[in-house]
Amino acid sequence: MDTGSTIIGAIILLACIAPFFLIYVSRKRKESLKLQIIKGFAQQNNCEIDDFEFDGDYTIAIDKNQNYIFFIKETKNGVINQFVDLSEIHFCRSVVSTRKVQNGNKYYDVINRAELCFVPKDKFRSEVRFNLFTDDEDMQIDNELQVAEKWSQIINNQIEVKAHSARGFIPPSC
Template identity: 40%
Template sequence: MNMDLGSAIVGAIIITICMLPFIMIGRSRKKKEKQFIQALQNNANKHNCQINQQEVFGTFAIGMDKEHNALFFTRSTKEKEEEQFVDLSNIKKCEVINTGRTFRNKNGDKNGTKTIIDKLELGFIPKAKDQPEIKWEFFNADISYQINGELHAMQKWATNINILLSPKS
């Protein structure tokens, strides 16, 4: 009986030690997500807006106020924190800008080429021709080595933004 109790205590301690890193990572991720949402909301408050749609990723967050046609972006890198804002009423079109390199594959694959993404940006083309295009960087291979769903998220946001920008009939 004593040996069973001792084994159970040792087993519980080992399970707790094994689970602790996952719990800590989850808490850290939730805390970071709350900080991004708060940063988006603070940026929106500066422009008298309210975030009603948002998405948070590892190093960035994007949010929208559909009522005021405003889009907000917050990004955190080791060097800096950046907040950006776009008034969608001045934008004609939104597009995903995928900058990369294509290499010829020497393995004899049927495709023969391999594409590596260097940078992913969301580009906003203004209605006024004299205004420059606005670009928000979501991924840069020099900063992050691996894409974690940024391309899919950008395509989804570009589609949603373009639907919002399309004339209502």
Template identity: 30%
Template sequence: MDLGTTIIGVISITICALPFILTSRNKKKKEKELLNSLINFARQNGSEITKHEIGTYFAIGLDESKNTISFLQKTKKSSQFQFIDLSLIKKCQINNISKSLSNNETVVDKLNLNLTTLSIKDADFNLQFYNSNISFQLSSEFDSLEKWNKIINNILNNKLLNMTA
């Protein structure tokens, strides 16, 4: 094989691989920024993140010793933070909001984790993992939603068991 063909081959492979490398690097940078924002927010509220997950437009973290949740929803225009003390929560459930299309199909519009407070006076918390107006395609948001619903409900059930013991 001659040197010219080898050089052209290497350049072609580099040009083809470059977008994937840059996309991966950009995604990792974005995830790191979300995690740092979440950690700083938790610290401002006296918590430490011991378990976390980063999505495309959200970050969620748990302080396992204090049973608090820190949540960040980030769009291109804004960031919305929520801090939740799970001792004030009665119930956690998944809210899958769908919309109907003209040909009798339904598509996911929003995926939320709703946390109902113990007191009627306090507003419930709505953690939005997916919104079709922000992100056009679901990736792993539903798996994340189910995972965090299970984690939070385990904490709430343990709290209930400790109260009755």
């Protein structure tokens, strides 16, 4: 009786753990594939990935040595591949667009777009935008706002470091 209970308990435990394990393995496999894809995209531009982040349907990565940023996003209409030479960029900012929505007699701000916006040094060139979230494409916003803020800081730090090193000054690391 004791052995039978142990076997049944082990089977139930395995049945409870198996879905989480399969989800974990599936997520790691997708992340590995996304990393291979963005590394391949970087290699096409003679770059290597130093830092990267996956989030849902997009991947963002940076080559700090060559001073490039890469972005890949899966959309309904296909895959978007973008890259920016940071040596041509004045600064990067996160941009969040909202719209007003009425529910009864109350109005709410709803986020309909979150992007990384690259402002070029050359004022005659247009801005480049990495679209992290659009309410047309994505079901709901997750942590795209935090990712946009985080990566705009990473990118601006990279731009500043490269500008200082071009002038012969390398700031001390923290």
